[in-house]
Amino acid sequence: MKGLYAQFTQSMLEPVHDQTCYDILGVKVSPPAQECTALGGSLRRSWFMLGEGAHLSHGAYGAASVFVQNTGDAIRAKMEEDPVRFFYELLFPALSLSLRRTAQFVSGAARNMAFVPNVEFAISAALQSLAQIELFPNGCKILVTSLTYGAVKIAAKEAASRKGGWIDVVEIPTCDDCTDEEILRRFRGKLRGSSIAVFEHISSPTGLVMPVEEICKLCREHSVLSVVDGAHSLGAAEVNLERIRADVYTSNGHKWLMNQRGCAFLAVSEQVRDVLHPVLASWGHDKGFNAEFVWQGTMDYTPMLTMPAAISFLTWCGRGNPEQVYRRNHRLACWAADMLSYILDTKTLFPSEMVACMACVKLPVYANPIEELRLVLSQNEPRVQVAVFFFVVDNEDDRYLRISCAIYNDVWDVLTLAKKLLDVIRAPEEAHRRLRRKEALVNLDLERSLDGL
Numbered sequence: 317m318k319g320l321y322a323q324f325t326q327s328m329l330e331p332v333h334d335q336t337c338y339d340i341l342g343v344k345v346s347p348p349a350q351e352c353t354a355l356g357g358s359l360r361r362s363w364f365m366l367g368e369g370a371h372l373s374h375g376a377y378g379a380a381s382v383f384v385q386n387t388g389d390a391i392r393a394k395m396e397e398d399p400v401r402f403f404y405e406l407l408f409p410a411l412s413l414s415l416r417r418t419a420q421f422v423s424g425a426a427r428n429m430a431f432v433p434n435v436e437f438a439i440s441a442a443l444q445s446l447a448q449i450e451l452f453p454n455g456c457k458i459l460v461t462s463l464t465y466g467a468v469k470i471a472a473k474e475a476a477s478r479k480g481g482w483i484d485v486v487e488i489p490t491c492d493d494c495t496d497e498e499i500l501r502r503f504r505g506k507l508r509g510s511s512i513a514v515f516e517h518i519s520s521p522t523g524l525v526m527p528v529e530e531i532c533k534l535c536r537e538h539s540v541l542s543v544v545d546g547a548h549s550l551g552a553a554e555v556n557l558e559r560i561r562a563d564v565y566t567s568n569g570h571k572w573l574m575n576q577r578g579c580a581f582l583a584v585s586e587q588v589r590d591v592l593h594p595v596l597a598s599w600g601h602d603k604g605f606n607a608e609f610v611w612q613g614t615m616d617y618t619p620m621l622t623m624p625a626a627i628s629f630l631t632w633c634g635r636g637n638p639e640q641v642y643r644r645n646h647r648l649a650c651w652a653a654d655m656l657s658y659i660l661d662t663k664t665l666f667p668s669e670m671v672a673c674m675a676c677v678k679l680p681v682y683a684n685p686i687e688e689l690r691l692v693l694s695q696n697e698p699r700v701q702v703a704v705f706f707f708v709v710d711n712e713d714d715r716y717l718r719i720s721c722a723i724y725n726d727v728w729d730v731l732t733l734a735k736k737l738l739d740v741i742r743a744p745e746e747a748h749r750r751l752r753r754k755e756a757l758v759n760l761d762l763e764r765s766l767d768g769l
């Protein structure tokens with residue numbers, strides 16, 4: 317009999333069939349019995365444990381549906397029934413089926429994909445591996461963007477410095493200057509002489525959706541390796557790896573796919589597959605890409621096994637089509653940002669066609685300092701969770717709100733935020749008047765149109 321690692325590697329070539337990882341584990345997964353009839357608050361009461369208040373910060377750490385949580389609990393119970401059998405006999409075949417289902421969802425090839433605990437893990441493994449290869453005659457210049465997530469920028473600096481290299485930054489335009497063409501023009505200007513380009517699919521904290529397919533194409537034309545940070549993309553927008561064609565693409569399961577925390581996928585191109593290694597060298601070492609990544613020490617692999625449940629749940633919410641969920645959340649986020657910028661008499665950070673389910677609004681100058689605002693919004697009833705951050709536009713350091721809209725949010729959450737915000741920042745009477753005007757316009761039609769999947 318072939319070894320466990322060889323079997324796992326071989327299984328990556330098998331198609332996805334009717335058997336699920338839950339069949340292998342002997343875990344009963346009960347999908348919601350009835351059809352999904354409405355998103356928004358009613359869904360939150362049935363499926364989430366968020367309590368009262370408005371949770372408009374899903375982009376921060378995500379929130380798993382009760383369906384996914386129950387699936388995870390059943391898997392953990394199975395693991396504790398007989399840990400030796402679980403790890404020795406069941407885990408690898410179950411992981412294989414879970415990974416192949418995930419690959420199918422993002423139109424990727426399972427043999428070029430692995431599960432890792434999170435996006436930072438994937439990015440560090442990728443950059444440390446790629447910076448080591450002798451592809452770069454002029455030294456290792458790693459390109460990041462002005463929107464790159466702080467920890468990812470640190471990982472890029474660290475990987476470049478190990479090879480005596482450095483990082484360079486593509487400045488991403490904001491407000492009405494931000495178009496796909498302008499982003500591509502700025503990348504074009506910086507790619508010459510670069511070794512690796514790291515960029516976001518959906519940026520945090522701004523919510524900007526980047527033209528990743530076109531940037532990857534530009535990278536190929538300039539012989540630059542592309543590393544896409546898709547921490548926010550899976551479940552927020554379509555991810556089609558076949559079309560994107562990145563050298564490295566990684567995305568978190570716990571944010572918009574609403575999986576449990578502790579699972580991201582890493583997908584690689586054929587070109588880099590054999591040079592990319594996990595940071596942790598373990599039993600699969602030197603046995604090829606799939607074997608090296610499948611075992612990362614004894615830990616709880618449950619979040620990697622609940623990915624198919626999370627995909628099913630998202631698909632259920634979209635009544636068979638996840639696109640419906642992406643569209644609905646996008647509409648709510650754009651409506652929220654437009655409404656708030658109108659009542660606050662400020663601007664949104666990006667045009668609505670450039671964002672997905674997170675949108676940002678500038679706070680007025682008289683608003684409270686960031687930390688104070690966060691605390692007052694989140695601590696007193698009704699509690700409102702929303703991201704507040706500094707961002708530089710036209711050399712001015714301004715404060716912004718990032719409104720995340722998930723399937724359990726609706727217009728009432730946004731109105732709760734608006735009312736509380738106006739009170740907390742002691743907005744002028746004109747802002748309250750505007751809010752009342754907007755409230756009067758919010759009627760069941762908007763609700764219906766958001767939920768009219």
Ligand SMILES: Cc1ncc(COP(=O)(O)O)c(C=O)c1O
Nearest residue numbers: 434435436437465520545547568
């Ligand atoms: C754009 C972006 N990249 C990377 C990360 C890191 O994700 P994780 O902490 O799951 O590794 C985040 C987290 O919010 C993010 O927003």
